[in-house]
Amino acid sequence: MRFFTAGESHGPELTAIIEGLPAGLPLTAEDINQELERRQKGYGRGGRMLIEKDQVRITSGVRHGETLGSPVTLVVENKDWKNWQSVMSPEPVSEKEKLKRRVSKPRPGHADLVGGIKYGFDDLRNVLERSSARETTMRVAIGAVAKKLLQELDIDVAGHVIEIGGIRGTLPSKLTVKEIHEKAEKSEVRCLDPKVEEEMKRVIDEAKLNGNTVGGIVEVIVGGVPVGLGSYTQWDNKLDGKIAQAVASINAFKGVEFGVGFEAARLPGSVVMDEIIWSEELGYTRTQNNLGGFEGGMTNGMPIVVRGVMKPIPTLYKPLMSVDIDTKKEYKASIERSDSCAVPAACVVAEGVVATEVAKELLNKFDGDSFERLKADVADYRNYARMF
Numbered sequence: 001m002r003f004f005t006a007g008e009s010h011g012p013e014l015t016a017i018i019e020g021l022p023a024g025l026p027l028t029a030e031d032i033n034q035e036l037e038r039r040q041k042g043y044g045r046g047g048r049m050l051i052e053k054d055q056v057r058i059t060s061g062v063r064h065g066e067t068l069g070s071p072v073t074l075v076v077e078n079k080d081w082k083n084w085q086s087v088m089s090p091e092p093v094s095e096k097e098k099l100k101r102r103v104s105k106p107r108p109g110h111a112d113l114v115g116g117i118k119y120g121f122d123d124l125r126n127v128l129e130r131s132s133a134r135e136t137t138m139r140v141a142i143g144a145v146a147k148k149l150l151q152e153l154d155i156d157v158a159g160h161v162i163e164i165g166g167i168r169g170t171l172p173s174k175l176t177v178k179e180i181h182e183k184a185e186k187s188e189v190r191c192l193d194p195k196v197e198e199e200m201k202r203v204i205d206e207a208k209l210n211g212n213t214v215g216g217i218v219e220v221i222v223g224g225v226p227v228g229l230g231s232y233t234q235w236d237n238k239l240d241g242k243i244a245q246a247v248a249s250i251n252a253f254k255g256v257e258f259g260v261g262f263e264a265a266r267l268p269g270s271v272v273m274d275e276i277i278w279s280e281e282l283g284y285t286r287t288q289n290n291l292g293g294f295e296g297g298m299t300n301g302m303p304i305v306v307r308g309v310m311k312p313i314p315t316l317y318k319p320l321m322s323v324d325i326d327t328k329k330e331y332k333a334s335i336e337r338s339d340s341c342a343v344p345a346a347c348v349v350a351e352g353v354v355a356t357e358v359a360k361e362l363l364n365k366f367d368g369d370s371f372e373r374l375k376a377d378v379a380d381y382r383n384y385a386r387m388f
């Protein structure tokens with residue numbers, strides 16, 4: 001399975017093409033719309049989310065609620081486009097028109113300046129339109145399709161927010177993946193502890209009031225994953241590596257860790273390694289899950305536990321110093337309408353990209369032509385791995 005996304009933030013619509021899905025996977029627009037809605041919610045978002053109400057149109061690859069095995073095309077309209085039609089027109093426009101909403105003052109921390117230099121743009125809007133996290137809409141749409149496939153194979157995905165602006169929540173102990181999802185779903189910041197949620201909201205409000213922004217840490221957990229997805233045999237076949245890339249590719253993400261993660265540097269091997277046990281019912285499991293479900297770049301059957309850190313949003317209402325590319329003089333960076341915190345939204349994106357990588361790997365390993373065959377293959381293999 002592979003996919004592409006396309007579309008500018010204020011263009012007419014966003015598109016995704018997914019190729020390599022099995023035939024016969026149940027899929028409806030509603031499956032995707034509920035994930036799109038989850039991404040749009042979350043405390044700390046700016047004015048754009050009041051305009052958009054993301055809804056997918058499936059324009060290929062699905063018939064009567066089931067995939068056909070042909071490429072699936074997903075389209076989401078940008079409602080804001082009606083306010084940007086001349087600015088974003090694909091047709092040539094007059095010199096005067098070209099100057100409308102032109103950006104010459106790059107924002108520190110956004111892609112504006114480097115993208116402008118790289119592609120030789122006179123108007124930095126050409127960069128921000130595609131570098132905008134509006135693109136993550138389609139990664140969530142694709143993630144929704146991946147989640148549907150995983151769900152049908154009894155693989156559950158949940159995400160929650162661990163930290164916002166220095167306020168840290170508790171890590172779930174003894175909660176199932178489904179319970180984590182249900183608890184996070186009730187919170188405006190996707191945090192599991194209601195007291196911590198209030199603190200996080202306060203930090204976001206404070207940042208907004210001061211024209212500032214805050215980042216945070218999200219965690220994604222995938223339970224019920226078969227043993228042996230990914231491979232140690234070649235560096236780029238390692239699934240933890242692929243997931244790390246997917247998470248680090250989310251706009252504003254600066255770091256990724258699995259299981260105990262960076263804490264492993266401070267702990268002895270006797271504490272870090274997860275001891276192996278066996279039972280007839282569960283087969284091989286571990287006494288704990290410090291390694292976040294991975295050994296040798298392969299899933300070991302324990303839940304995948306991956307965290308990503310998001311930097312604060314770069315666009316500040318109290319803008320930072322920058323340089324105008326026309327005059328080379330110091331200037332305050334352009335103020336675009338902006339979020340003050342998008343960590344809860346980014347958590348849903350992280351769920352989507354992790355689900356996508358796991359689904360891709362399942363389709364690498366098992367018969368991916370028909371969903372029925374895939375299901376049977378996975379069931380056989382689970383049995384084999386249990387009795388190995």
Ligand SMILES: Cc1cc2nc3c(=O)[nH]c(=O)nc-3n(C[C@H](O)[C@H](O)[C@H](O)COP(=O)(O)O)c2cc1C
Nearest residue numbers: 110111131132133251252314315338339342345346
């Ligand atoms: C869901 C989400 C919403 C975001 N909203 C904004 C925003 O409103 N304003 C902004 O400047 N950056 C926002 N960002 C971050 C920028 O897109 C990101 O910092 C930029 O593309 C530069 O990429 P980099 O931070 O990965 O280097 C958002 C990121 C995510 C994941």
Ligand SMILES: C=C(O[C@@H]1CC(C(=O)O)=C[C@@H](OP(=O)(O)O)[C@H]1O)C(=O)O
Nearest residue numbers: 048049131132133134137336337338339
């Ligand atoms: C549109 C979305 O996020 C946008 C991501 C974003 C950025 O610079 O990354 C900037 C803002 O867009 P605008 O400039 O239109 O207000 C956010 O609203 C979205 O998440 O759907």
